[in-house]
Amino acid sequence: xxxxxxxxxxxxxxxxxxxxxxxxxxxxxxxxxxxxxxxxxxxxxxxxxxxxxxxxxxxxxxxxxxxxxxxxxxxxxxxxxxxxxxxxxxxxxxxxxxxxxxxxxxxxxxxxxxxxxxxxxxxxxxxxxxxxxxxxxxxxxxxxxxxxxxxxxxxxxxxxxxxxxxxxxxxxxxxxxxxxxxxxxxxxxxxxxxxxxxxxxxxxxxxxxxxxxxxxxxxxxxxxxxxxxxxxxxxxxxxxxxxxxxxxxxxxxxxxxxxxxxxxxxxxxxxxxxxxxxxxxxxxxxxxxxxxxxxxxxxxxxxxxxxxxxxxxxxxxxxxx
Amino acid sequence: xxxxxxxxxxxxxxxxxxxxxxxxxxxxxxxxxxxxxxxxxxxxxxxxxxxxxxxxxxxxxxxxxxxxxxxxxxxxxxxxxxxxxxxxxxxxxxxxxxxxxxxxxxxxxxxxxxxxxxxxxxxxxxxxxxxxxxxxxxxxxxxxxxxxxxxxxxxxxxxxxxxxxxxxxxxxxxxxxxxxxxxxxxxxxxxxxxxxxxxxxxxxxxxxxxxxxxxxxxxxxxxxxxxxxxxxxxxxxxxxxxxxxxxxxxxxxxxxxxxxxxxxxxxxxxxxxxxxxxxxxxxxxxxxxxxxxxxxxxxxxxxxxxxxxxxxx
Numbered sequence: 001x002x003x004x005x006x007x008x009x010x011x012x013x014x015x016x017x018x019x020x021x022x023x024x025x026x027x028x029x030x031x032x033x034x035x036x037x038x039x040x041x042x043x044x045x046x047x048x049x050x051x052x053x054x055x056x057x058x059x060x061x062x063x064x065x066x067x068x069x070x071x072x073x074x075x076x077x078x079x080x081x082x083x084x085x086x087x088x089x090x091x092x093x094x095x096x097x098x099x100x101x102x103x104x105x106x107x108x109x110x111x112x113x114x115x116x117x118x119x120x121x122x123x124x125x126x127x128x129x130x131x132x133x134x135x136x137x138x139x140x141x142x143x144x145x146x147x148x149x150x151x152x153x154x155x156x157x158x159x160x161x162x163x164x165x166x167x168x169x170x171x172x173x174x175x176x177x178x179x180x181x182x183x184x185x186x187x188x189x190x191x192x193x194x195x196x197x198x199x200x201x202x203x204x205x206x207x208x209x210x211x212x213x214x215x216x217x218x219x220x221x222x223x224x225x226x227x228x229x230x231x232x233x234x235x236x237x238x239x240x241x242x243x244x245x246x247x248x249x250x251x252x253x254x255x256x257x258x259x260x261x262x263x264x265x266x267x268x269x270x271x272x273x274x275x276x277x278x279x280x281x282x283x284x285x286x287x288x289x290x291x292x293x294x295x296x297x298x299x300x301x302x303x304x305x306x307x308x309x310x311x312x313x314x315x316x317x318x319x320x321x
Numbered sequence: 322x323x324x325x326x327x328x329x330x331x332x333x334x335x336x337x338x339x340x341x342x343x344x345x346x347x348x349x350x351x352x353x354x355x356x357x358x359x360x361x362x363x364x365x366x367x368x369x370x371x372x373x374x375x376x377x378x379x380x381x382x383x384x385x386x387x388x389x390x391x392x393x394x395x396x397x398x399x400x401x402x403x404x405x406x407x408x409x410x411x412x413x414x415x416x417x418x419x420x421x422x423x424x425x426x427x428x429x430x431x432x433x434x435x436x437x438x439x440x441x442x443x444x445x446x447x448x449x450x451x452x453x454x455x456x457x458x459x460x461x462x463x464x465x466x467x468x469x470x471x472x473x474x475x476x477x478x479x480x481x482x483x484x485x486x487x488x489x490x491x492x493x494x495x496x497x498x499x500x501x502x503x504x505x506x507x508x509x510x511x512x513x514x515x516x517x518x519x520x521x522x523x524x525x526x527x528x529x530x531x532x533x534x535x536x537x538x539x540x541x542x543x544x545x546x547x548x549x550x551x552x553x554x555x556x557x558x559x560x561x562x563x564x565x566x567x568x569x570x571x572x573x574x575x576x577x578x579x580x581x582x583x584x585x586x587x588x589x590x591x592x593x594x595x596x597x598x599x600x601x602x603x604x605x606x607x608x609x610x611x612x613x614x615x616x617x618x619x620x621x622x623x624x625x626x627x628x629x630x631x632x633x634x
Contacts, residue, residue: 020633057429059632077628083431093422095344097351109340110430112333154426 007071010035010162010193011056016065018051018217025051027217028065033195033210035070035161038188040208041197044312048217049197050090053166056195057087070161083111086155090166090197092147096140100131100150103139104157111158125153129183145176152183163187165196169203181207201305211304213311220311225304232307237300238271238283245269245292252290256282267295337432341440342447344427345414349448355409362406362456366397370463386469391461392567395480396453400542400560403484404516406452407491410445412509415627416499425632438624445492449485457481476567483563486612490540490559491516493619500626516541530581530596537607540615546577548601551593557604559612565605575601 011033018026026048033039043049054060056067058077067074074081094103101122108118126135129149134142139150148168155163165184169177184207188194198204204211205225212222221228242249245267253262253271258279261272273279280297287294349355377384398406415438418424427437457477465471491512499508519541526533526544533544536558543558548568555561555568557577568575577600580593 054632059425059428061631077433077435079431079433079436082429085429087426087429089422089425089429091422092426094426095348095421095423097348098344102347106340106344107426107430109343110337110432112336112431151426158431 007035009033009068010070011039011195012066012068012071013052013056014066014068016052016055016067017063018048018055018060019063025217026055026062029214029217029219031212031219032222033193033212035193036188036191037210038184038194038196038208040204040211041195041214042199042201042204042211042308043197043214044199047199047215049199049214050166051217052214053087053164053195053197056164057085058082083158084161086158086160086163086192088151088155088163088165088168091144091170092151092154094139094147094150094154096138099136099138100126100142100146100153101135103150104154107154108157113158121157121159125156128156128186129153130179144171145173148172148176148180152180156187159190160192162193162195165194167197167199169198169200177203201308205304213308215312215315218315220315221307229304229307232311236273236275238273238280239298239300240269240271240283240287241295241297242267242269242287243293243295245287246290249287249290249292252286253283256286258282334436338436338440338443341432341437342444345441345444346448348413349410349444352409352413355448358405358409359452362398362402362452363459366456366460366463369394369397370460370467374467384467387464388468388470388472390464390468391457391471392473392476392480392571393564394460394464395563395567396456396484397460398456398484400487403488403560404491404512406449407488407495408509408512410448411492411495412499412505412512414441414445414499415496415623416503416505416508419503419630419632420505422634428632434628434630435624438627441496442620446485446489449488449492450481453481453484473567473571476570479566479570480563483566486562486609486616487560490612490615490619493616493623494540497619497622497626500623500630503630527582530579533579537604538611540612543608544579546579546604547593548572548575548577551580557608559608559615562605562608562612565601565608569601569605573602577601577604 009032011031013029013031016026016029016031017024029048029052031052041049041052051060055062056069056074058074069081070084072081098106104122104125105118108121113121123132123135126132129152131146131149131153134146139147142150148171152165152168155165168180168184172180181203184194184196196204196208208225210224211228213220213228221232223231250262250264250269253259253269258273258275259271260274263270271283278299280299284294284297373384396402418427428434457480461471461474461477494515495508495512498511499505502508502511519539523536523542526536537543539558541558542556542560545554546557547554555565555577557565576598578598579596581596583592583594584590585592
């Protein structure tokens with residue numbers, strides 16, 4: 001699907017590399033975020049997510065590689081590119097001496113919004129993030145959750161084509177996290193591309209249509225959740241409940257070429273397979289032929305969490321800071 | 322950009338610059354240390370105006386009329402006042418943004434770092450202009466009440482400009498140290514160290530009066546000289562631009578004479594031995610030139626450091 005600029009990608013990085021001395025925080029990263037999607041940027045702490053985002057918004061300079069935002073190369077201090085981006089940093093900090101209203105009004109002015117547009121937009125955004133009652137209070141008096149919500153509001157002040165949210169749920173209680181998820185879904189409904197970084201799998205799974213998994217600065221996988229699960233979920237588990245079985249049943253099952261592991265708990269047999277194909281018929285036949293009687297059979301596909309853990313482990317585990 | 326969005330936006334340079342200035346001004350006028358210093362400045366000005374009144378009551382003598390009180394006193398805060406105002410205005414301006422993390426949302430807005438820097442400088446100028454204007458008005462009204470009608474009030478804007486230039490040297494130095502170190506404390510302490518060092522150096526160098534001229538090329542009070550007679554002493558450095566500007570306008574042909582102090586114990590006496598003389602216009606031009614050179618140099622360092630700064634944390 002093409003976005004407002006007739007472009008396929010809102011974000012595109014080619015060979016993006018950022019080094020801090022001997023540490024490579026981002027390593028030849030090729031990232032593509034399609035327009036009009038909610039794209040999750042998933043990785044453990046220290047994976048290079050924030051560094052990548054800081055390069056995208058111009059806070060850091062890459063050592064190598066290219067960054068394109070809606071097809072325009074972001075090289076150096078390019079305010080015109082930032083005009084298209086709304087960004088909420090990880091644990092955002094805003095000037096404590098300003099009120100929520102003043103902050104949004106001044107930031108709106110920096111985007112070139114006219115006074116009339118700001119008068120319309122600021123109260124709307126304060127209401128959207130549930131701060132209409134506290135808009136005239138200084139930010140220094142806001143709770144962490146309220147600062148997070150102001151962070152989202154300021155990222156939307158310009159009705160940007162691309163919103164980048166860096167760990168938007170960090171430090172929030174469960175209610176706050178649900179609210180943020182709903183806000184993100186609302187932003188996407190306005191036709192905005194959302195790029196959201198998180199280390200919380202369930203958050204990404206609930207709001208994102210596409211994801212990129214990163215660890216140690218390297219992109220491990222990218223695509224829709226289904227595509228990634230299908231591509232990397234080599235193992236599947238099958239739970240078989242039997243009314244009767246003997247050791248022969250277990251022995252015959254172990255002889256099947258695709259069986260990796262079998263565990264028995266009472267009358268429940270759990271079979272780990274090494275194939276993505278549906279092998280329920282073969283398992284069923286083997287049990288029945290060996291004298292077992294099947295009550296039920298469930299195929300448990302690997303979750304995104306399993307895939308994520310596997311990919312992170314294979315890429316060398318979590319970076320120790 | 323869609324047509325509807327275009328209606329809400331304009332790409333005016335001034336709109337964005339005003340936003341930065343507003344952002345900085347609101348920060349400055351709400352700073353406790355700035356408000357505190359303002360209160361102290363007004364308290365000192367009040368004491369300076371009130372003391373002669375109290376003394377005259379105690380002595381039961383009328384206050385001597387002084388029609389030149391305002392033009393000679395200027396904003397009445399001296400070199401230390403200029404330095405302190407520079408510290409409270411500039412110490413957090415850029416380094417504070419890095420320390421508090423507010424630099425992150427600021428630098429990701431569609432304004433260039435050069436514009437952010439310009440906005441902050443413009444805001445510092447406006448806040449100084451407003452502060453010194455209010456102080457000057459307060460002192461003028463007070464002086465008229467205490468010392469009677471004042472002469473040459475039309476020269477007060479010159480005094481204002483001179484005071485702002487003197488303060489801006491320290492603002493530039495503090496900004497540069499702050500942007501390089503990204504620490505408000507280092508900026509304030511570094512500048513204070515410089516200020517103290519220069520003040521001590523200017524006292525030490527009195528032992529070598531022939532070399533005192535070097536102080537004219539450093540920020541601060543500079544060397545000591547007199548105009549006309551040793552009773553009319555002036556400082557020739559960047560901190561005295563305001564008073565020297567006024568003196569020059571009132572007396573364009575005046576000369577400054579640098580001297581060597583000679584003390585005698587038997588009988589105790591003090592004598593100022595003239596070393597060399599130059600025109601006041603040269604003294605003034607040099608002090609303004611030195612001030613502008615320092616302002617530009619340190620502003621450039623600060624701008625360059627901001628331009629290249631990466632926000633890692």
